[in-house]
Amino acid sequence: MAKTIGVVSTKGGVGKTSVTASIGAVLADMGQKVLLVDGDFQQSLSSYYRIRNKTDFGIIELITKVSPDNCISTTDIPHLHIIQSNDNKAKLLY
């Protein structure tokens, strides 16, 4: 069964991106199928791991119009996938 882990804090610079990237990679190394979702306009998680197959769609299309499957890029790490943030103007916040 799928499980969702949210990493959120109102405080900046406390390790949200690092924790998310690390937990994701550890679970993927353990053989779990992992989907990282970068909801941050800073897009740090989106460039944390090298992307292997990049889709044109990201968090904006996921929320607005495109089916989730079409928004998933793959990374160089087996089992580790990502929906990248393409919201560099923070449109989803305002």
Ligand SMILES: Nc1ncnc2c1ncn2[C@@H]1O[C@H](COP(=O)(O)OP(=O)(O)OP(=O)(O)O)[C@@H](O)[C@H]1O
């Ligand atoms: N366990 C740790 N020990 C030491 N430094 C760490 C640790 N985790 C993260 N850092 C460092 O702390 C800084 C902030 O981490 P990170 O970018 O993950 O935080 P963040 O909460 O995502 O920040 P932001 O609010 O800007 O998105 C980075 O320079 C990162 O390398």
Ligand SMILES: [Mg+2]
């Ligand atoms: Mg961050």
